[in-house]
Amino acid sequence: MSTLDEIAKLSGFSKATVSRVLNQSPHVSKETRAKILAIMKETDYVPNRNAISLSKGQTQQIGMITMDLNELILSFMNSFVEISGRYGYQTIIYTTGGDKQKELQAFEDLKMKRVDALLILTSVNAQNVISSYCKYGPIVSWQRMDHPEIPSVAMNQYDGYALALEHLIERGYKRIANAFGRPSSINTHSRRLAYEQIMTKYNLPVMEKWYYSTIYGIRDGEQLVQTLMGQPDQPDAILCANDLVAVGVLSEARRQQLNVPGDLAIVGFDNSELSQTLGITTVRNPIAGQAENAFLLLAPALLGRDMELQPLSFQLIQRETTSLPNH
Amino acid sequence: MSTLDEIAKLSGFSKATVSRVLNQSPHVSKETRAKILAIMKETDYVPNRNAISLSKGQTQQIGMITMDLNELILSFMNSFVEISGRYGYQTIIYTTGGDKQKELQAFEDLKMKRVDALLILTSVNAQNVISSYCKYGPIVSWQRMDHPEIPSVAMNQYDGYALALEHLIERGYKRIANAFGRPSSINTHSRRLAYEQIMTKYNLPVMEKWYYSTIYGIRDGEQLVQTLMGQPDQPDAILCANDLVAVGVLSEARRQQLNVPGDLAIVGFDNSELSQTLGITTVRNPIAGQAENAFLLLAPALLGRDMELQPLSFQLIQRETTSLPNH
DNA sequence: TTGAAAGCGTTACCAA
DNA sequence: TTGGTAACGCTTTCAA
Numbered sequence: 001m002s003t004l005d006e007i008a009k010l011s012g013f014s015k016a017t018v019s020r021v022l023n024q025s026p027h028v029s030k031e032t033r034a035k036i037l038a039i040m041k042e043t044d045y046v047p048n049r050n051a052i053s054l055s056k057g058q059t060q061q062i063g064m065i066t067m068d069l070n071e072l073i074l075s076f077m078n079s080f081v082e083i084s085g086r087y088g089y090q091t092i093i094y095t096t097g098g099d100k101q102k103e104l105q106a107f108e109d110l111k112m113k114r115v116d117a118l119l120i121l122t123s124v125n126a127q128n129v130i131s132s133y134c135k136y137g138p139i140v141s142w143q144r145m146d147h148p149e150i151p152s153v154a155m156n157q158y159d160g161y162a163l164a165l166e167h168l169i170e171r172g173y174k175r176i177a178n179a180f181g182r183p184s185s186i187n188t189h190s191r192r193l194a195y196e197q198i199m200t201k202y203n204l205p206v207m208e209k210w211y212y213s214t215i216y217g218i219r220d221g222e223q224l225v226q227t228l229m230g231q232p233d234q235p236d237a238i239l240c241a242n243d244l245v246a247v248g249v250l251s252e253a254r255r256q257q258l259n260v261p262g263d264l265a266i267v268g269f270d271n272s273e274l275s276q277t278l279g280i281t282t283v284r285n286p287i288a289g290q291a292e293n294a295f296l297l298l299a300p301a302l303l304g305r306d307m308e309l310q311p312l313s314f315q316l317i318q319r320e321t322t323s324l325p326n327h
Numbered sequence: 328m329s330t331l332d333e334i335a336k337l338s339g340f341s342k343a344t345v346s347r348v349l350n351q352s353p354h355v356s357k358e359t360r361a362k363i364l365a366i367m368k369e370t371d372y373v374p375n376r377n378a379i380s381l382s383k384g385q386t387q388q389i390g391m392i393t394m395d396l397n398e399l400i401l402s403f404m405n406s407f408v409e410i411s412g413r414y415g416y417q418t419i420i421y422t423t424g425g426d427k428q429k430e431l432q433a434f435e436d437l438k439m440k441r442v443d444a445l446l447i448l449t450s451v452n453a454q455n456v457i458s459s460y461c462k463y464g465p466i467v468s469w470q471r472m473d474h475p476e477i478p479s480v481a482m483n484q485y486d487g488y489a490l491a492l493e494h495l496i497e498r499g500y501k502r503i504a505n506a507f508g509r510p511s512s513i514n515t516h517s518r519r520l521a522y523e524q525i526m527t528k529y530n531l532p533v534m535e536k537w538y539y540s541t542i543y544g545i546r547d548g549e550q551l552v553q554t555l556m557g558q559p560d561q562p563d564a565i566l567c568a569n570d571l572v573a574v575g576v577l578s579e580a581r582r583q584q585l586n587v588p589g590d591l592a593i594v595g596f597d598n599s600e601l602s603q604t605l606g607i608t609t610v611r612n613p614i615a616g617q618a619e620n621a622f623l624l625l626a627p628a629l630l631g632r633d634m635e636l637q638p639l640s641f642q643l644i645q646r647e648t649t650s651l652p653n654h
Numbered sequence: 655t656t657g658a659a660a661g662c663g664t665t666a667c668c669a670a
Numbered sequence: 671t672t673g674g675t676a677a678c679g680c681t682t683t684c685a686a
Contacts, residue, residue: 003663014673019665027671049441050381051663054678059377061419069401078396081422090441092388092419095408114376114417218604277545330679341657346681354655378679381662 002043011036058116061090065106066121067098079291107133117298138301140294151297153290157187160283160314161194164267168237177210177235221248243268243275266321279320286312329370338363385443388417392433393448394425406618434460444625465628467621480617484514487610487641488521491594495564504537504562548575570595570602593648606647613639
């Protein structure tokens with residue numbers, strides 16, 4: 001394991017010059033550079049990252065915090081990793097499993113300078129706890145945060161939900177049920193608002209009895225259909241919190257001999273791979289764009305230059321679980 | 328940002344003593360320790376990881392290398408992260424997307440001492456390239472490697488496949504088709520061997536025409552059923568490369584009005600969540616155990632002490648896609 | 655139990 | 671264009 005010091009001695013130049021070669025400084029003569037580079041090759045020299053990090057005061061690492069890893073989070077991460085890499089940053093994942101203490105570890109790592117910045121995908125600690133770490137480095141969030149120092153790249157779910165509703169209404173569905181996720185979340189609130197406003201706009205009844213919440217996965221979707229079947233009055237469309245729920249709704253609807261999309265239309269959310277495989281109409285959530293924006297928000301603090309965020313929007317992906325217009 | 332040096336000055340003790348407090352050395356008097364600890368609290372002191380890493384020559388970070396992230400890999404990683412954490416190691420993921428150069432970055436990071444050890448989940452570089460990095464730190468692999476210096480925690484697929492075959496045969500299925508994955512892989516080879524030996528053992532015909540390979544996902548599974556339906560002679564069971572394939576086979580079989588498990592039995596592999604949801608008989612692959620063993624193999628080099636590996640075995644999970652004995 | 659001082663391997667400032 | 675040298679913040683002998 002050769003060090004910079006050894007290279008300096010072997011080449012006859014100073015450590016400073018060797019360092020310049022390493023950092024592609026223009027103030028090194030061609031011959032000197034060539035000579036030093038040659039010796040580096042020979043001795044199989046590689047700079048020690050820890051020394052660099054200590055000296056520079058930064059590690060070129062960004063931490064990503066999440067409770068768990070699912071398809072959605074993964075695609076966000078993948079995009080984020082990609083763009084970070086382009087700017088010389090590595091990423092490290094903190095999976096917290098929803099444990100506050102474990103999550104705090106990530107923030108402590110920011111303080112300890114193990115990472116230069118933090119990306120919050122999902123977090124469980126109180127906002128004021130988290131924001132007390134802002135002084136140690138830039139933090140950006142996917143999940144919406146109510147703190148001015150922590151910008152969020154979350155999209156307003158209102159728009160996506162409205163898109164889905166208009167799609168259904170246009171196709172003649174009037175009795176639309178909602179499968180919401182976390183009842184207290186801002187997303188659910190936005191979606192609910194969209195439902196109420198859009199339905200009103202088209203003079204359709206706002207059916208509060210068809211607000212279901214805490215519907216998260218396949219099982220919940222299946223159960224929802226069973227619940228609905230047991231009732232006298234039935235919806236002709238179900239708008240789901242995510243694609244997984246839609247998968248559950250679809251499979252249970254088929255089991256119950258319902259004709260999809262004739263008797264029942266189903267719309268998912270996120271445009272996951274599964275929705276594509278099973279032909280479920282869904283709303284495309286521009287995850288990759290949000291991930292890129294997340295990095296761009298970090299850029300001023302990390303790279304010292306502002307970068308313009310790209311505008312993003314939802315998009316409706318029509319598949320087989322909703323009919324043609326005016327069915 | 329206070330430093331160890333400042334704590335030393337404020338407390339009136341030397342840096343060495345402060346360092347001892349940090350590292351819970353027994354050679355510090357109670358009062359001294361208390362005094363120093365108090366000052367650390369006051370000044371909101373946190374040690375700088377880079378300085379520690381540089382000084383100690385190790386980072387307490389382990390890199391995990393993979394081409395992509397799927398459910399199986401994730402559960403392996405989750406377990407690995409968990410056990411590593413217990414011993415004070417953090418993990419960092421290198422997603423290579425199958426790019427050799429990107430993968431090499433991870434190995435370079437071992438050389439640069441950004442990580443203390445490496446876990447290979449899947450890799451694309453040549454074995455001799457990889458093994459040239461062994462001298463820079465311990466490397467362990469999930470994927471089977473043909474290099475003595477890189478131990479692998481992969482299990483012999485022969486045993487799992489044999490388990491599935493005996494299960495089918497015991498239930499009266501005799502015409503068993505195989506949906507293999509990568510034709511050249513060691514796993515496929517082991518599975519094929521199991522098929523030939525077990526079938527022979529029970530005096531059943533080894534049907535080479537029912538060897539299908541490059542069957543990886545849902546789509547492939549669906550297509551396989553279509554292919555089989557178009558042929559005069561049909562199997563009464565399909566043993567799948569993984570659960571995803573089994574999902575495809577199951578859904579297409581239903582679409583074709585086949586009675587599962589009456590007309591056709593289906594067995595998956597890995598015991599993924601989806602197989603549970605859809606009630607597919609499968610072989611449980613002890614992923615968590617393999618992940619733990621992976622860390623335990625690293626332990627001698629990292630912790631300086633040998634740890635005993637735990638013995639692992641496959642297990643058959645009977646669900647609704649195979650019938651009761653002697654159907 | 656404590657301290658002094660020499661590392662660890664770079665970077666970066668100031669001179670030359 | 672180059673060199674000398676003080677950081678960077680901690681650990682680890684060796685003495686006391």
